[in-house]
Amino acid sequence: MNLTLKVWRQKNATSRGHLTTYRVKEISPDMSFLEMLDVLNERLILDGDDPIAFDHDCREGICGMCGLVINGVPHGEQRATTTCQLHMRHFKDGDTIVIEPWRAAPFPVVKDLVVDRSAFDRIIEAGGYVSVPTGSAPDAHAVPVPKASADTAFDAATCIGCGACVAACPNGSASLFTAAKITHLGLLPQGQPERARRARAMVETADELGFGGCTNIGECTAVCPKGIPLATIARMNADYLGLAATGD
Amino acid sequence: MSTEFYRTGAPIEDGKAPDGVIAERWDNRRFAAKLVNPANKRKLTVIVVGTGLAGGSAAATLAELGYDVKSFCYQDSPRRAHSIAAQGGINAAKNYRGDGDSVHRLFYDTVKGGDFRSRESNVYRLAQVSVEIIDQCVAQGVPFAREYGGLLDTRSFGGAQVSRTFYARGQTGQQLLLGAYQAMARQIQAGKIEMHPRTEMLDLILVDGRARGVVTRDLVTGEVRNHFADAVVLASGGYGNVFFLSTNAKGCNVTAIWRAHRKGALFANPCYTQIHPTCIPVSGDHQSKLTLMSESLRNDGRVWVPLTGGDTRAPADIPEAERDYYLERIYPSFGNLVPRDIASRAAKNVCDEGRGVGPGGLGVYLDFADAIARLGRDAVAAKYGNLFEMYERITGEDPFETPMRIYPAVHYTMGGLWVDYDLQATIPGLFVIGEANFSDHGANRLGASALMQGLADGYFVLPNTIGDYLAAGPFEPLDDAHPEVADAAEAVRTRVAKLLAVNGSRTPDSFHRELGRIMWDYCGMERTDAGLRKAVGLIQALREEFWRDVLVSGESEELNQQLEKAGRIADFFELAELMCIDALHRTESCGGHFRGESQTPDGEALRDDETFSYVAAWEYTGDRPVLHREHLTFEYVKPSQRSYK
CATH class of the missing domain: 3.10.20.30 (Beta-grasp domain)
Structure with a gap:
């Protein structure tokens, strides 16, 4: 053609x-x-x-x-x-x-069609991890994880960090990307100790980097190559606001 | 001995190999290794090139230990290294199933699977630390597949008789890599890792014979710069892209390890290439890469071709009696589940007989009709849905309706820089981990073992062994004016300028495609003496033409993707020749290396243990390479002829 x-x-x-x-x-x-x-x-x-x-x-x-x-x-x-x-x-x-x-x-x-997405790395660096130095882990079967939690965590964890969600959002928000990681780690027992701190640090870092806020338009999930659901953003907001309410 | 292609030098030995009972060797080595005082670790800097499973896990762990780490990757983020594309899973001798698995069995399977061309001590250690890898990754939040009871699920993979493969749907590599990337991110935030994305290593800095740094090019600004350290770790992956078409990412290249090879690091077993049997066939001259379809498909799919050549009927119109389910016919006990090297060669054989299907006759069917009839469409969709979707995206055909077409493609390179038991190359202070080294897979890698090796090296082996070397540091401070540093940087600038100055008439990709074709035809699934001799001549002629006629557009002081490509292709030319020489000298067949002259009466690979039970470690000379042999001994697994009939 x-x-x-x-x-x-x-x-x-x-x-x-x-x-x-x-x-x-x-x-x-x-x-x-x-x-x-x-x-x-x-x-x-x-x-x-x-x-x-x-x-x-x-x-x-x-x-x-x-x-x-x-x-x-x-x-x-x-x-x-x-x-x-x-x-x-x-x-x-x-x-x-x-x-x-x-x-x-x-x-x-x-240049041309190449953009700098290093802002995504900054968001993960702010708290998108579990602090577990090599060698300090208990046996993998020491903590069972309900299959439903593991499966939902996996769905969020499939994010490839491409940035399409930001490109599609009229607000230029990184909410879907940030929420995917907060959801992935927040659903697992291993992610609990740092859950509140993680949500606050990642959301505030995204704000500081100049990404916009979420107004529930849903363009992000529509273009997401991995189909990360919009519900992850609700979880992110719950974690972020929940900790504000408890004064943590 | 010497031939027109190479010279033979003194044998080499692994000076760090521990002896004693195999199960105690790793403990013994760790105890014997010198330690670095915690207060001294922060005075020591380590460079890590590459951020895949090996490099990412090493950088994070070294930083956690207290070293200052500088990490480099050519991608825009360390999260994108090609480990991310691994689908199937990761082996570990957890024996959570109670099905008879053990460290010794994983060790045994890996030595046998490698066709008795790997070191027993290294493989045993790999099997031992495999157990810790799963613990570490689960603690990081890697979402492995789980059962309803909340415990980890496993599956059998690649013909293993035990269920030892942990997985995260078809995206195990992605999830493990993100775990390592996140561990790195924590250390970047803590200021212990200085991250350099979009930066390519173009040379190794040697001072007084030690690896002391790298010369890099910033891929955005074109700036050539020196970085110094007390040790350098190369984790730059495999070199399958020498074939142009492979399952590797487009950017995967040999440059980091080739530059180190040119500076004196021996290159081991370069000809050991794994050709994966289940990839989507080439669709035309525009093809830029090949896509793997997970090996797990062979658990339920049946492989076949028409009984007679030239049969152009649609697959559905070919009656059962006129189909040849050749794997089931030739290998009745393993059937469609024979190891990768065997399945690949069988596919090549039936296509060579003119019975291949699809464009150019380079494909065989992988048919799910029986599985759909037996299990139901829903059950098949639950197991393989995402793979079927991926196949349909690329080919426009629905595997529920018509059989998949598959063909072998280059997937993994078992060869790499020679390292001792400590993972140190022949250059002091240079360590090589993951696919970039040659250490654990022998002549053929088993499925779900690449992820295991990358993480074993990065999380558990290197961080223990590198201390033995660094205990002698910190070494003398360096600056750009040091003569050996200035020479290395000048050589890089000269080479970049030379590539741009040729200003010929052919694009870098056109050379790469032609080189890949030579390698595939003569150094691919079947190699012969005559073919390899011819290939060496063709490669030399093409390389000469490249330096005379390549057209690299643009400038050096900007983002210039053609310049990046051209530099990598230039190194692939030199590697390609060494691969052919290695394949030529090894007149036996073993694992992924099949010499047409060395086969059993029924066409299986025939090893020659008398002559070739060694690692071929090649020294760069600029002229004929020099072969150094490391003899392999087997105390625990007796070499035998592999049989899957």
């Missing part, structure tokens, strides 16, 4: 960006979206142009490195899919596709 691409080009963090139009021909429906960009980049190099910079690594939907806003939707319109797992068979011959980077103040553009 033949397609028209409008791609965000931006030389570096400080320069102004703009959409540039490219035409690509004979795209196979079996290609992934990123392979389609590979084909374009090979041509740009041979033409003496600067190839388009975009982040990607595992190309199997788990590392969380890739992420493009495709026709206005983070990771494109197919539900529960990362950009690398989106295939060209979902497009039609003659389509025009607009490709942009994540847009959020705490995710500044580095």
